[in-house]
Amino acid sequence: MLSSTILGYITFAYFASFILYLLMMVMGRDFLGRLATYVTFAGLTIQTFAIILRWVESYRLGIGHAPLSNLYESLIFFAWTIIFLYMIIELRTKTRTLGAFVTPLAFLALAYASFSPGMETHIQPLIPALKSNWLIAHVITCFFGYAAFGLSLALSIMYLIKRLENDQSKSIFLKLIPRPGILDELNYQMVIIGFLMLALGIITGAVWAHSAWGSYWTWDPKETWSLITWLVYASVIHSRMVRGWKGKKISILCIIGFCCVLFTYFGVNYLAGLHSYAK
Amino acid sequence: MPKSSTEKSQNLIWGLFSSVRLTIVLLIILAITSILGTIIPQQDDAISLAKQLNPGLFRLFQSLDLFDMYHSIWFRLLIGFLALNLVICSIDRFPNALRRFRAVPKPDRSKPFEHLPSEQAFLTEASLKEASATVARFLRSRYKNLHHKETQETSYFLGEKGRFSHFGVYLVHLSVLIILIGALLGSFFGFEAYVNILEGERIDAVALRKGGGPLKLGFEVACDKFTVDFYENGAPREYRSELRFFIEGKEAEKADLLVNHPFQFKGITFYQSSYGTVPGNKVSLRIAGPGLGPKGETMGVEADKPYDLPGGEGQFSVRDIRGDIMDLGPAILISVQPSDGKETHFWVFQNWEIVKKRLPPPMAKSTKFNPSAFKPYTFFLDGVKTKYYTGLQVNKDPGVPMVWLGCFAMVLGFLMTFFMSHRKTWVQVSEKRDEIKISVAGTANKDQVGLKRHLERLTNDLRNRLDERGK
Numbered sequence: 001m002l003s004s005t006i007l008g009y010i011t012f013a014y015f016a017s018f019i020l021y022l023l024m025m026v027m028g029r030d031f032l033g034r035l036a037t038y039v040t041f042a043g044l045t046i047q048t049f050a051i052i053l054r055w056v057e058s059y060r061l062g063i064g065h066a067p068l069s070n071l072y073e074s075l076i077f078f079a080w081t082i083i084f085l086y087m088i089i090e091l092r093t094k095t096r097t098l099g100a101f102v103t104p105l106a107f108l109a110l111a112y113a114s115f116s117p118g119m120e121t122h123i124q125p126l127i128p129a130l131k132s133n134w135l136i137a138h139v140i141t142c143f144f145g146y147a148a149f150g151l152s153l154a155l156s157i158m159y160l161i162k163r164l165e166n167d168q169s170k171s172i173f174l175k176l177i178p179r180p181g182i183l184d185e186l187n188y189q190m191v192i193i194g195f196l197m198l199a200l201g202i203i204t205g206a207v208w209a210h211s212a213w214g215s216y217w218t219w220d221p222k223e224t225w226s227l228i229t230w231l232v233y234a235s236v237i238h239s240r241m242v243r244g245w246k247g248k249k250i251s252i253l254c255i256i257g258f259c260c261v262l263f264t265y266f267g268v269n270y271l272a273g274l275h276s277y278a279k
Numbered sequence: 280m281p282k283s284s285t286e287k288s289q290n291l292i293w294g295l296f297s298s299v300r301l302t303i304v305l306l307i308i309l310a311i312t313s314i315l316g317t318i319i320p321q322q323d324d325a326i327s328l329a330k331q332l333n334p335g336l337f338r339l340f341q342s343l344d345l346f347d348m349y350h351s352i353w354f355r356l357l358i359g360f361l362a363l364n365l366v367i368c369s370i371d372r373f374p375n376a377l378r379r380f381r382a383v384p385k386p387d388r389s390k391p392f393e394h395l396p397s398e399q400a401f402l403t404e405a406s407l408k409e410a411s412a413t414v415a416r417f418l419r420s421r422y423k424n425l426h427h428k429e430t431q432e433t434s435y436f437l438g439e440k441g442r443f444s445h446f447g448v449y450l451v452h453l454s455v456l457i458i459l460i461g462a463l464l465g466s467f468f469g470f471e472a473y474v475n476i477l478e479g480e481r482i483d484a485v486a487l488r489k490g491g492g493p494l495k496l497g498f499e500v501a502c503d504k505f506t507v508d509f510y511e512n513g514a515p516r517e518y519r520s521e522l523r524f525f526i527e528g529k530e531a532e533k534a535d536l537l538v539n540h541p542f543q544f545k546g547i548t549f550y551q552s553s554y555g556t557v558p559g560n561k562v563s564l565r566i567a568g569p570g571l572g573p574k575g576e577t578m579g580v581e582a583d584k585p586y587d588l589p590g591g592e593g594q595f596s597v598r599d600i601r602g603d604i605m606d607l608g609p610a611i612l613i614s615v616q617p618s619d620g621k622e623t624h625f626w627v628f629q630n631w632e633i634v635k636k637r638l639p640p641p642m643a644k645s646t647k648f649n650p651s652a653f654k655p656y657t658f659f660l661d662g663v664k665t666k667y668y669t670g671l672q673v674n675k676d677p678g679v680p681m682v683w684l685g686c687f688a689m690v691l692g693f694l695m696t697f698f699m700s701h702r703k704t705w706v707q708v709s710e711k712r713d714e715i716k717i718s719v720a721g722t723a724n725k726d727q728v729g730l731k732r733h734l735e736r737l738t739n740d741l742r743n744r745l746d747e748r749g750k
């Protein structure tokens with residue numbers, strides 16, 4: 001499939017942007033940062049086309065459906081949403097340092113999709129239960145949520161690294177990371193976007209489950225883990241808005257939150273359940 | 280004094296449940312305990328684990344309801360505490376939000392104008408009266424809610440937006456309660472059941488998932504036809520049951536049921552959930568014997584109908600059709616009634632050549648299993664026509680609309696809480712030393728960056744408007 005070949009190459013593009021962002025931060029050279037932005041943007045554009053191409057290919061095979069139906073396609077979309085959100089933030093905040101912490105996530109997702117043995121990269125026909133527009137809405141909202149939480153993870157790690165800086169430190173790397181206050185604020189915005197998207201994801205998932213299986217909530221492990229993730233981020237929001245927690249505590253909670261996201265996404269496959277990704 | 284002590288304990292409880300610290304603790308406890316239920320297999324799946332546990336541990340798990348923890352009392356109690364916490368916190372704090380919502384705005388406050396950035400003020404050549412009128416006209420087009428005050432040398436304006444955002448949080452919290460109430464309604468007044476309907480048959484009762492006998496529906500459901508259709512690679516493409524609904528024997532409605540397209544009848548929802556096959560009442564039979572050719576004669580035979588034997592020696596019929604007997608595959612019971620003589624019965628297996636070797640020798644020799652038991656014929660079973668049955672999930676859940684309403688309210692509340700802010704914008708038109716100065720200031724309960732952008736844009740718009748005046 002042409003689309004999977006292209007997507008394989010984009011893995012390297014995002015790896016290149018990661019190296020460029022990193023070099024920019026180590027050497028403090030502006031032009032490396034600009035180059036990194038161009039490479040990332042090119043990667044995103046081509047990836048967008050590859051995803052559309054995959055969609056077209058599925059129609060040519062006579063089993064047309066949105067490319068969001070198995071683990072492979074979801075990883076591709078996950079990488080796409082991360083880079084997409086990151087590009088928006090880079091444009092709006094005009095800081096590139098976040099790139100060095102975010103691009104590895106997209107790179108790893110794509111590398112896992114394209115190069116892990118046993119990954120089903122072919123376009124498969126949809127079984128009846130998966131034929132639902134609610135399911136498409138479910139996947140899109142969930143993955144935007146996951147991507148926002150991924151950015152929140154990157155910002156939390158940056159925050160903790162930035163704290164290592166003191167008056168004596170001469171590291172360009174540390175100096176280039178934005179002020180803790182900015183990181184904290186941006187992190188909080190990501191948590192809110194992620195929380196809203198995850199809520200929408202859980203709701204659309206419930207609507208789908210209700211029409212496919214007859215009940216909107218069955219305490220299936222994947223459902224339960226997404227609820228756990230949601231509860232963790234709900235406590236992040238409450239600790240911050242009501243109890244005024246900031247900075248380090250919030251960063252640590254966000255890192256725990258992202259571990260829950262990862263478990264919801266991958267770990268659950270080792271438990272039994274309805275969600276058939278990766279089975 | 281007893282009264283004060285109850286008051287004190289009331290205050291203690293009130294104090295506990297009105298604390299957001301408790302909320303955070305409960306949210307975390309719920310998250311952690313929920314993990315348990317995803318690791319320990321629940322309900323029907325629990326049996327395999329239960330067999331491996333030692334008796335002591337098993338009893339511990341059992342007494343803590345860990346094999347069905349999401350329906351256990353302690354888990355429901357946790358959710359109940361959370362709900363109580365939510366209600367009490369809201370009662371505790373709502374008056375504050377109401378006060379902020381109702382606060383009578385003063386157009387002539389000067390505090391917002393302290394440390395005013397220079398981008399938010401400009402001078403104009405218009406007269407005070409003219410400038411005030413222009414500003415008033417402009418602001419009125421922007422704000423439904425414009426407060427105005429006039430003094431000798433200054434016009435004060437105050438525009439407000441997003442007052443309702445103070446209630447966003449309460450809407451979110453209310454939505455959590457609505458969803459919980461919806462779930463409770465479902466668990467008290469709803470049921471989950473299933474039923475298998477053979478093609479061509481009618482049912483009037485379903486089996487409850489949690490056991491406890493059949494449940495009468497109060498109407499009948501017939502499945503006229505079931506079809507399953509496959510992709511080239513063998514994966515299923517579509518399941519379809521053609522159903523008809525009858526009330527007191529009269530047809531009331533017709534519907535095709537597909538996965539993801541449930542059908543509701545009289546408050547009860549039907550879902551396509553599984554299917555299977557059972558032997559039908561038709562078989563394809565072959566009879567070999569003298570004068571019937573090398574392969575014998577093939578015929579379609581219906582159960583319990585008499586057919587003439589090829590040579591006219593009498594009649595035979597198929598008495599029983601089984602999809603599978605003793606794991607040996609399909610078989611039928613044939614009864615031969617010769618015109619003179621005794622009736623004989625024997626089973627004919629579809630895979631006789633294989634079955635013959637697998638039967639214990641005394642049975643293999645018995646006439647009961649011998650397809651040539653009636654001389655001079657040998658019967659062969661070529662195939663049993665199977666019939667589909669459709670497996671339906673049958674649910675009633677009167678809480679569902681409530682749950683969807685709660686979800687909708689939650690999203691709306693989110694948007695109000697996080698993406699709306701209560702912005703107050705003050706504009707002063709003042710005359711000082713023969714100059715008319717226009718200044719713009721504002722406050723917001725969140726999103727200060729957005730507020731600043733808004734104020735600068737408003738200042739610009741006002742300047743443009745005043746420049747254009749009279750043109």
Ligand code: HEM
Pocket residue numbers: 234237238241242297298299302361362364365368369372373448451452455693696
């Ligand atoms: C799941 C159960 C929940 C409980 C028990 C709970 C409880 C509370 C409590 C007790 C407060 C403090 C009272 C107040 O300021 O009015 C609060 C505040 C808040 N809650 Fe929740 N909450 C829950 C869910 C949520 C959800 C899902 C959201 C998502 C938007 C949310 C957002 C907020 C916000 C933004 C505040 C801060 C209000 C402020 O700053 O005034 N809560 N919550």
